[in-house]
Amino acid sequence: MTASPRAASVDGRDTASVLAAREDARAQGDRVSDWMPYLPASSSPHVPDGVDPATLTWAETVAPGGYTHKVVARGTRIRLDDVTGDACAHVVLFNALEPWERLNVADTQKIPWQAYLGPGHPLLSGDGRVLATVVTDTSGHHDAFCGTTSDAWNVRKHGDAAPQGPSPSGRALLTLAAAKHGLGPRDLPPSVSFFQGVRVEDDGSLRWLGSAGAGTSVELVAEMPLVVLVADVPHPLDPRTDYVVGPLRVHAWRSRPSGPDDDHFETSPERTRAYLNTIDYLEARGL
Amino acid sequence: MTTTIDGTTTTVPVGPGHAPGSVLDWGGPLVAGRIVLDDRVPSNAPWSAVVRAGHVLTIVDVGGNQSADCLMFNAHDTDERYSVPDTLAWQGNAYVREGTVLRSGEGNPLMTVVGNEIDRQDTIGGACSKESNTLRYGHHTAYQHGCRENFLAEAARHGLGARDLVSNLNWFMNVPVEPDGSLGIVDGMSAPGRRVAIRADMDVLVIVSNCPQMNNPCNDFNPTPLRMIVTSQEAAA
16 A cells, blocks of 8 residues: 555645755754743743852753653752752762762761751762762752662552653652663662652651642752762652642852861861861862 | 681781680571571671571571671662661661661661560661771771771672762660760670561662771670671572
């Protein structure tokens, strides 16, 4: 059977020849969507207050159920904005130079003697160093106990977990993000999540705290070159039966790593030594 | 300065074993069955074994309040491994007790706690290491052996390395979370001869570090041996 010739124009679009298809493709380039990276980053329509757009190195709105990833320089300040109050940013960090050094949630809770993430909290690796520091936080509703969702969890709750489907799992998305940096499932440690909180009761039960509302943000500063992976999916303990998650806004700009002039450098002796270890490591590498 | 251990005099600043006169109770299997493995793990040392699906591993806290840091892997696909957050989220509770299903990052049951002779077990506190000791206690402790060293050494015997180490479980360790989020290792709730029993729900590679830590109460400042007993409920062949 011979394929019937396609109509020359569908919705006014002519894609019958290479030249016409090229014109059609190029005509789409100026469109915008609600979730997209902004390039150059200085062109972001959502530049955070007080930030010189020229210093931006990453500007993006992550779609609900989407993910993003970036390699950032030491001293990069990374801001996450929960625009609607329904974002949940599941974050994994790696030392970009030696990626087997990565976020260690147990040490992140144990070393500061504090389970709940907040301003000044160091995100530690298992190698006695600080990968990044939470420098500002207007939400206070975060979680370092429950990690992100697995395929099994989302299939049970929503019937599907595929990245291309209506209810992607956080692990499925982080697996894709990791793969784009040559990292595999073996490289994915437990993650932390921002903007949806959980608290531990006396008997150990995990109480859902949920969101602090729309318009909150956290800012991290990269204490070394990092691979940053972020998935924006509902928290595992989100009690809503529907798959509800809002967009996540990400901005990053050139700033400086933590130093002795910062209050959080001296918050506790454990943290001070963690920063000293980090600086010692980087200086030996010539960074 | 020298020390003498088992007849060898050395200038190496090795970690202490248990104090003379420590009460040791070697116990026995918590779940009856044919014994297929029975190992004694010295103070400060690592251990590993594959526990077959359906078999039960009893860990005996021989000297009391001796942390047994533990990692678990699917023996046939080690990319699938123990996941603290999946274990906690599925059960909706931060502590490990009898009935807790120890899950992988894929949400699958690796092992289930089928017997437990202390109030609760820890899976928040993670493992000690030379590096984290420098943060917690100071750089003067950097020479000391830690659980991460035990994990790396034992993992290497199975072709695994740093990429395979994740947040772990600590049998016989006590890490409460207080209402303001304060969290830390405090005095244990175990005693000589107390046991935990975990049933393998698939063939599981279990790696244990008999914790050498001497700077906090996780080993009661007296590192003691562990006994690892695997029992089978199947009739003997």
